[in-house]
Amino acid sequence: MQSNGGRLPAIGIRRNAIAALFSGPAAGVVGALNQVARSGFCDIITLDVGGTSSDVCVVDAGQPMLTREFKIDGLPVRTPMIRIVTTGAGGGSIVRQDEGGMLRAGPQSAGADPGPACYGRGGRQPTVTDAHMIRGTIPPDVKLGGTMPLDIDAARAAFGPLAKAFATSLEEAADNAIRIADSNIVRAIEITSTELGKDPRDYALVAFGGGGPLHAARVADALGMTTVVIPANAGIISAYGLLVADFTLHDSATRRIRLDADAPAEIRRCLGEARQRLRDEFAAMRMTGPFSEIRTLEMRFRGQAYDIPVGVADLDGLTEDRLRADFLAAYRQVYYYVPSGDTPIEIMGVGMTMSQLSREDVALGAADVAAGTPSPGRVFENRRWHDTQLYRQGTFPVGVEMPGPIQIEDVTSTLFVPEGWSLRRDEHANLIVRKVEAS
Amino acid sequence: MKLDAAERAIIADALIACAREMGEKLFRSAFSTVVREARDASASVLDAQGAIVAQADLIPMHLGSMDRTIRPCLEAFPRETWEPGDVFITNHPYQGGQHLPDIFIFTPVIVDDQLIGFAATIAHHIEIGGGALGPNMFATDLHQEGVIIPPTKINLARDWNGGPFERLFRANIRVPDQVIGDLNAQIAANSVGESRLAALCRKYGADAVKSAMSDLMDYSERRFRSAIAAAPNGTWTAEDSIDDDGFTDEPRTVRVRVTIADDEIVVDFTGTDAQLRSNLNAPLSSTISAALSCLKSVLTEPDLPFNSGCARAVRFVVPEGTMINPHYPAPNRARMEVCYRVFNAIMRALAAPLPDRVIAGGYDSTVSFSLSRLDGDSFRVCMEVFGGGYGASSTADGCDAVDSPLSNCANTPVESLDMEYPYFQVCEYSLRDGSGGEGIHRGGLGFVRHYRILNDDVQLVFYSDRFRNAPEGLRGGLSGQPGGLELIRSGATLPPVGKYTGTLRTGDEIRLFTGGGAGFGTPSS
Numbered sequence: 017m018q019s020n021g022g023r024l025p026a027i028g029i030r031r032n033a034i035a036a037l038f039s040g041p042a043a044g045v046v047g048a049l050n051q052v053a054r055s056g057f058c059d060i061i062t063l064d065v066g067g068t069s070s071d072v073c074v075v076d077a078g079q080p081m082l083t084r085e086f087k088i089d090g091l092p093v094r095t096p097m098i099r100i101v102t103t104g105a106g107g108g109s110i111v112r113q114d115e116g117g118m119l120r121a122g123p124q125s126a127g128a129d130p131g132p133a134c135y136g137r138g139g140r141q142p143t144v145t146d147a148h149m150i151r152g153t154i155p156p157d158v159k160l161g162g163t164m165p166l167d168i169d170a171a172r173a174a175f176g177p178l179a180k181a182f183a184t185s186l187e188e189a190a191d192n193a194i195r196i197a198d199s200n201i202v203r204a205i206e207i208t209s210t211e212l213g214k215d216p217r218d219y220a221l222v223a224f225g226g227g228g229p230l231h232a233a234r235v236a237d238a239l240g241m242t243t244v245v246i247p248a249n250a251g252i253i254s255a256y257g258l259l260v261a262d263f264t265l266h267d268s269a270t271r272r273i274r275l276d277a278d279a280p281a282e283i284r285r286c287l288g289e290a291r292q293r294l295r296d297e298f299a300a301m302r303m304t305g306p307f308s309e310i311r312t313l314e315m316r317f318r319g320q321a322y323d324i325p326v327g328v329a330d331l332d333g334l335t336e337d338r339l340r341a342d343f344l345a346a347y348r349q350v351y352y353y354v355p356s357g358d359t360p361i362e363i364m365g366v367g368m369t370m371s372q373l374s375r376e377d378v379a380l381g382a383a384d385v386a387a388g389t390p391s392p393g394r395v396f397e398n399r400r401w402h403d404t405q406l407y408r409q410g411t412f413p414v415g416v417e418m419p420g421p422i423q424i425e426d427v428t429s430t431l432f433v434p435e436g437w438s439l440r441r442d443e444h445a446n447l448i449v450r451k452v453e454a455s
Numbered sequence: 456m457k458l459d460a461a462e463r464a465i466i467a468d469a470l471i472a473c474a475r476e477m478g479e480k481l482f483r484s485a486f487s488t489v490v491r492e493a494r495d496a497s498a499s500v501l502d503a504q505g506a507i508v509a510q511a512d513l514i515p516m517h518l519g520s521m522d523r524t525i526r527p528c529l530e531a532f533p534r535e536t537w538e539p540g541d542v543f544i545t546n547h548p549y550q551g552g553q554h555l556p557d558i559f560i561f562t563p564v565i566v567d568d569q570l571i572g573f574a575a576t577i578a579h580h581i582e583i584g585g586g587a588l589g590p591n592m593f594a595t596d597l598h599q600e601g602v603i604i605p606p607t608k609i610n611l612a613r614d615w616n617g618g619p620f621e622r623l624f625r626a627n628i629r630v631p632d633q634v635i636g637d638l639n640a641q642i643a644a645n646s647v648g649e650s651r652l653a654a655l656c657r658k659y660g661a662d663a664v665k666s667a668m669s670d671l672m673d674y675s676e677r678r679f680r681s682a683i684a685a686a687p688n689g690t691w692t693a694e695d696s697i698d699d700d701g702f703t704d705e706p707r708t709v710r711v712r713v714t715i716a717d718d719e720i721v722v723d724f725t726g727t728d729a730q731l732r733s734n735l736n737a738p739l740s741s742t743i744s745a746a747l748s749c750l751k752s753v754l755t756e757p758d759l760p761f762n763s764g765c766a767r768a769v770r771f772v773v774p775e776g777t778m779i780n781p782h783y784p785a786p787n788r789a790r791m792e793v794c795y796r797v798f799n800a801i802m803r804a805l806a807a808p809l810p811d812r813v814i815a816g817g818y819d820s821t822v823s824f825s826l827s828r829l830d831g832d833s834f835r836v837c838m839e840v841f842g843g844g845y846g847a848s849s850t851a852d853g854c855d856a857v858d859s860p861l862s863n864c865a866n867t868p869v870e871s872l873d874m875e876y877p878y879f880q881v882c883e884y885s886l887r888d889g890s891g892g893e894g895i896h897r898g899g900l901g902f903v904r905h906y907r908i909l910n911d912d913v914q915l916v917f918y919s920d921r922f923r924n925a926p927e928g929l930r931g932g933l934s935g936q937p938g939g940l941e942l943i944r945s946g947a948t949l950p951p952v953g954k955y956t957g958t959l960r961t962g963d964e965i966r967l968f969t970g971g972g973a974g975f976g977t978p979s980s
Contacts, residue, residue, distance in 0.1 A: 116678035116759075118467070119460040182460045192461035199465040203472055211476050319636060321491035321871065322483040351484050352650060353643035355636065356616045 017257075019097030021046045021080050022264020022371060028301050034095050037088070040254060042098045045073045045080050047257025048222050051247040051380050053078060054444040060245070061205055061219045063235065064253075065227030068106045068125040072204045073098055074214060079310065081208065096266050103204040107145040107227045108132060111193040113181050121196040133174035135160075136167040142178055144197050144227070146171035150190035151396040153230050153432045155406060155425060162427045187396040198231055202238045209239075213349025216241050224250035229424075229431035233449060244437075248380045248445035251428030262374045263303060265294050268367035275315075275343075275361040280334040283366060287311055287331065290368040298372065307370050314365035315343045317355065323364050324350060339363075379444065388412075393423050395432060402435055414441050419452065456666040466659055466667035467674070470509040471760055473651040474500050477576060478511030481644035486636030487581040488875060489838050492867040496578035496637075498644055500652065500668075501561070503570045505529055506763035508668045515751075516794065516861045517557070517577045519744035522763050524551040524559050525573065528606040534570065537563060538610060542645065543573075545606040546583070548597065548738040549783040554790050555601040556583045558638065562645035566656040571664060574648030576641040580634050582836045584627045589825035589836065589916035592701070592956045594734050596784040602627045611642065629834040672764035679765040680718035682754040686808055690714040693803035695796040695816075698923045698953055701733025701789070706924065707778060709796040713804040722746055722801065723772040730781035737790040737797070742779040743771060745794035748861055749801040753812050791821035791861065792920040798861060799926075806929055811849045815894070816926030818843030818901055818935060818970035819859045822919040826959075828878050828912060837876050840864050843938055843969035844891050844899025846926060853899030853972035856886055878910040887936075887968055892925075894932030894974020901938055901969035908963040915959050921970050922953025932974030941966045 017023055017039035029036055041064070048062050058078040064071040074081045083099040086092070104123025108131060111121045121144055126132055130139035132146045148154040149171040156168045172186055179189040209216045216239040223232035223246055232244045247253060267290040273282050291309065298307070311331065314323035324346050328334060343361055348354050388411025393404040404421040412424055417440040420433035424447065433439045433449050440448045458466070477498035485491040497517035499510035505525040510518045527550040528543040543561040546552050552559065556579050564571045585591050585601035594600045602624065614620035625631040656664050691713050696706040710726035730736050737745070743766075750769060751761060759765075773780040778793055799816055806813045822841035827834065840862060845853035858864045869881045883905035891898035917940050925934040939951035943964040959965075 114678075115681055116674040118674055119464050184460070192459065195461035196464050199461075199468060203468065206472070211479075317486070317636075319486040319633065320484065321488075351480055351643045352646045353639070355639045359632075359636070 017043050017261060018264065019095065020082055020264060020266060021098050021261060023261040023374070024263060024265070025301050028297075034093070037093065037095075038097050038100070041071055041100050043257035043261070044071070044224070044254040045075065045098055045100065045257070046261045047253040047255070048224055048247050049075055049078065049080065050260045051253065051256065051444070052220070052222050052245045052446055054379065055245065055442050055446045055448065057220045057222065057245055059219045060222045061209065061216060063201065063205075063221055063223045063228050063232060064225040065201070065223070065231055066106050066225050067108045067128055068104065069102050070105045070201050070204060071100050071102050072201070072208060073100045074208050074219065096268070099208055101204045101208045103200045105144070105197040105200040107143065109144045109197060111142045111144065111147060111178060111196075113178060119182065119192060119196055121193050122200065132171070134166040134168060134171040135164070136170055140174060142171075142174040142193070144193060146174050147190035147193040148230055150175055151187055151194065152394050153194075153423070154430050155393050155423060158425060158430065188399065191396055194231070198234045198238065201231060201235050205235070205239060213346075220245050222247060224253045224429070226429050229429050233432065233434050233437050237451070242451040244449040246431055246447040246449070250426070252380075256378070256380055259378055260374050260376050262371040264369060264371045265297055266367065266369050267294050268365055270364065271366050273363040275336060275339055275363060277336050279336055279339065279363065283313065283328070283334065283363065284331060286366040287328075287368060290366065291370070294368060294370040298370070303372050305372055307372055310369040312367040313339075313363050314367070315361060315363050318360040318362050395421060395423070397434060412439070412441050412447070414443060416440065456662040458663060458666050458670065462659065462663065463667055463670050466655065466664060467671045469655055470500050470668065470671060473648055473655075474498050474509045474511045476651065477574060477644040477648040478513050480647050481576055481578065481640050484640040484643055485578070486640070487633040488867045488871060489581045489840070490578050490637050490640065492871055493840060493864040495840065495862070495864050496576065496641075498576045498648070500648060501525060501573040501575050502668045503572050503665070505573065506672060508572065508671055508762055510761060514863050515748035516553070516741065516744050516791070518761065519747035519766070520551075520740035521559070521575055521577070523740050523743070525561050525575065527551045528561060528608070531606050532608045537608070540610045540612045541608050542611060542642070543606065543608055544604055546604045547606060548787050550606050551740055553738060553741045554787050555585070555597070555603065556580045558604065558641075560638070560641045560645055562642075562649050564649045564652045566653050566661050569661050571652055571656055571661055572668065574645040574652065576644050578637050578641055580637055581838050582628050582630045582634055582834075584629065587916070587956070588629065588827040588829065588834065588914045589838070590734070590788050590823060590918065592734065592789075592916060592918060592954065594786040594788065595732055597786055598784065600734065600786050600788050615642075630836050671760065672762050674764065675760055675762050676764035676767050678759050679755060680768045683715060683720055683768055684718040686715050686754065688715050688717065689808060691804040691807050693800045695799040695803065696924060697735060697792050697796055697920050700731045701735045701954070707731065707735070707793070709779060709793065709800045711797070711800040711804055713801060715808070719768055719770065720750065721770045721772070724777065724779055725772060725774055727774065727777045727779055730776055730778050730785050734786040734788040735790070735793055736778050736781040736785045736787040737793045738787050739773060739780045741790045741794050742773055742797055745797040745861055746771065746801055749798045752860070753802065753805050753809060789821075789823065789918050794861060795819040795821070795859060795920070810930070813929070814848040814853065815846030815892070815898060815929040815932050815973040815975045816935070817846040817853060817859060817899065817972035818921055818938060819846075819926060820920040820938070820970070821859060821862060822938065822967070822969055823917065824967065825916045826876070826879055826906070827914045828910060835876060835878065837872065837879075839867055841866070841904075841967070841969055843901035844935055844972035846929075846972040847892075847894050847896035847898050847932060847975035849975055850896070852897045853891060855891070855900040856902040856969075857899070878913050879906050879908050881905070882907050887971065890936040890971030892928050892933035892935040892971060892974035893978040894928055895976030895978065896932070896974060898926070898928070898932070898935040898972030898974050901936065901971045904967045906965040906967070908959045908961060908965070911960045913959040915955060915957055915965065917955045917967075919953055919969075925970065926973045928973035929975050931977030933978065935971035935973045938968055938970035940968070
């Protein structure tokens with residue numbers, strides 16, 4: 017698995033080991049994408065909430081965004097990788113009042129050991145998971161991973177000092193802590209969407225990891241998103257991604273081409289060379305297609321130092337005017353402003369991604385289970401308690417749309433569907449949560 | 456309006472994120488190497504009165520005094536005269552600005568007729584006209600240093616984009632495409648900030664956003680004051696000097712008296728030398744930014760959001776007519792050298808009460824290095840700002856070969872210079888062994904840059920400090936080595952200098968060597 021979300025046979029990755037740097041998080045994005053694509057969702061923002069942090073990624077038309085600007089331990093990494101933004105908001109994130117009196121959640125984390133106070137392993141500091149217990153989004157009788165009971169009294173004891181410091185009830189202190197964690201996640205999504213000229217409202221939020229489904233609806237609401245999808249078997253999404261990813265190679269070359277009437281021919285020539293190089297590379301791995309390709313030009317106004325990626329969908333119909341219009345539109349999306357006049361435009365790089373589709377067709381769906389009877393639950397939100405219907409994952413019926421508040425308990429995660437949202441489980445076993453039109 | 460704990464934290468975070476995004480977009484859409492690579496630019500969010508609410512952590516020098524910079528704009532143009540599309544622009548050192556290349560743009564954010572605040576950016580522009588190609592080291596008044604923009608209100612639709620203000624300005628600078636391009640990047644960054652702030656108001660309500668702004672300043676003030684209160688009460692004095700006054704070899708001295716009284720600080724510069732005839736003066740805004748940067752870095756944790764709240768806990772006494780608060784029309788292009796001595800003097804004063812929070816003297820000089828050329832009818836200007844080694848601290852060696860603490864610029868990659876400038880090449884870029892002062896912890900190293908000139912008629916302007924006076928160590932740490940520049944012509948190396956203006960020809964070489972920081976603690980033999 018490569019950081020760019022594509023697989024390669026061992027023979028290919030051996031020659032280019034750096035490509036595997038972020039294979040784990042990339043597999044999560046690819047797994048989630050493949051599973052929800054079965055339900056027709058291809059424009060998605062993935063949200064993976066773990067114990068110490070949350071990862072988010074934007075996927076356009078089935079293609080995860082890539083970046084070449086990444087640093088690890090202070091060193092730049094310039095191989096293309098899936099653009100995942102991480103924020104220090106996870107289940108173990110510690111909630112505290114700082115010395116200026118501001119409420120904070122993370123980035124310090126209680127980790128797994130001692131972990132949140134409710135784990136009963138000696139943790140005394142309040143965490144996001146403890147907050148979920150207090151406000152009931154994690155039901156009090158739940159067993160973590162199916163086996164480990166949680167100690168709600170320890171969670172409440174840990175939040176006592178915070179509630180006192182802010183002169184609120186325990187439940188309100190817990191809810192405020194979750195709002196801060198939600199806001200940290202929202203910020204991470206904004207960094208990779210609104211700040212790049214993308215509108216989150218054009219996407220579905222796909223939440224997984226232990227805490228993703230707990231935060232999803234409120235995060236979506238804050239961004240104006242109206243659809244949340246929880247992929248079936250959300251706990252094994254990364255492993256699934258490893259199984260179903262396409263085989264992918266990238267080629268990029270620095271080519272400084274002035275945008276004029278001759279540019280389209282030159283671009284076609286450069287892309288032709290890239291195509292040949294990629295086919296040769298695949299052939300060396302005994303892969304012969306059929307291949308699909310995505311073409312990207314890195315463009316800028318002459319004199320700038322940063323490029324804007326501009327896709328080339330129609331290679332045959334490529335013209336100077338078309339390129340200029342596409343670049344200016346992309347530029348305006350990011351910067352909200354286009355310099356007037358005739359500042360020259362240039363192409364700085366020509367890139368191609370070539371994929372051979374995976375032949376594995378594995379679905380993650382759960383077996384059909386007869387609809388069960390929910391038990392009553394309750395969740396504290398917006399300064400009051402709400403009664404909920406609490407289902408076990410398998411017992412929520414397929415194809416029926418029900419209004420929130422609903423809680424779905426699973427072995428690895430818990431979903432909370434608030435009031436004003438509805439829930440449906442589709443035939444691929446994905447849970448679809450939608451904002452109900454305001455009445 | 457009273458916000459709950461979560462709303463207050465969430466909106467505060469969004470305000471800081473807004474400033475950070477503006478800064479990021481400013482670099483990414485800029486045209487000159489000094490903004491796009493060296494990142495000599497900054498962004499912030501101001502409230503409706505012009506107080507600093509949030510800023511991107513970029514150039515410390517730019518930001519501590521932005522509230523002083525906008526004030527004359529607001530006084531000159533009352534609210535009822537504003538029209539949609541208006542922005543404020545200024546670079547006037549004697550009306551709240553710093554030096555002429557630093558141009559400030561303020562964009563009002565108005566939601567439903569209510570003024571919420573301002574999106575503000577500043578960039579160091581690569582050229583600003585004036586009496587020389589590159590910084591005018593012989594200027595004896597401000598007018599010889601470049602175009603002066605007094606606090607002015609322009610309308611983007613009417614006066615910019617080919618309008619009269621842009622035409623007048625363009626005609627008075629030598630590399631208009633880069634400078635106008637960078638100003639456009641500032642305008643773009645401001646409009647990003649404007650739309651983010653407006654969106655926040657739509658989401659939470661304008662009253663909530665305004666309350667969060669004032670809460671955020673109160674928050675920083677509380678944290679700043681509690682940091683001051685944790686330091687011992689008392690009064691300490693210190694001084695530090697620049698090598699010379701720009702025309703003779705006489706050193707000139709900054710003197711400071713710092714008093715900590717419970718949760719307040721008084722910084723009194725009485726006794727500092729008089730204003731200079733050369734461009735080494737620092738206008739008041741620059742002095743205050745330098746002083747606040749030092750206080751913040753010594754006293755507080757790095758995650759304290761800097762804003763006008765912090766400044767409420769500090770009182771300044773800066774006598775008029777000194778080189779750190781000069782009268783018009785004193786020139787001040789090279790203000791940073793004396794700003795660093797302001798920084799060093801306060802750091803030394805605080806070494807007595809807070810020995811574990813200060814660092815030893817670093818090279819702490821701005822090395823301004825510009826190579827320019829007139830090619831036919833078009834000018835090319837390459838301007839870079841370098842530093843050297845940091846001073847060591849009680850816990851670590853000084854950082855090697857970085858820009859000095861007040862400017863925080865990145866270096867311009869040699870590859871970028873190669874693509875941009877055909878008239879010189881960089882032959883060597885290396886750490887300068889032995890330049891850091893020994894100690895239990897060693898001072899940071901300076902670096903060497905060696906250039907070869909590839910055309911005739913290349914104008915070199917170079918100024919720096921700590922060419923004669925090396926930085927001093929703390930607690931027995933040894934001094935760092937001074938820095939300078941050697942010109943190699945026809946195989947002969949000329950004596951090193953600390954400042955230079957002259958015309959170079961094909962085959963000339965320049966060896967620039969910057970100084971190291973001083974050590975901390977007596978070194979073991």
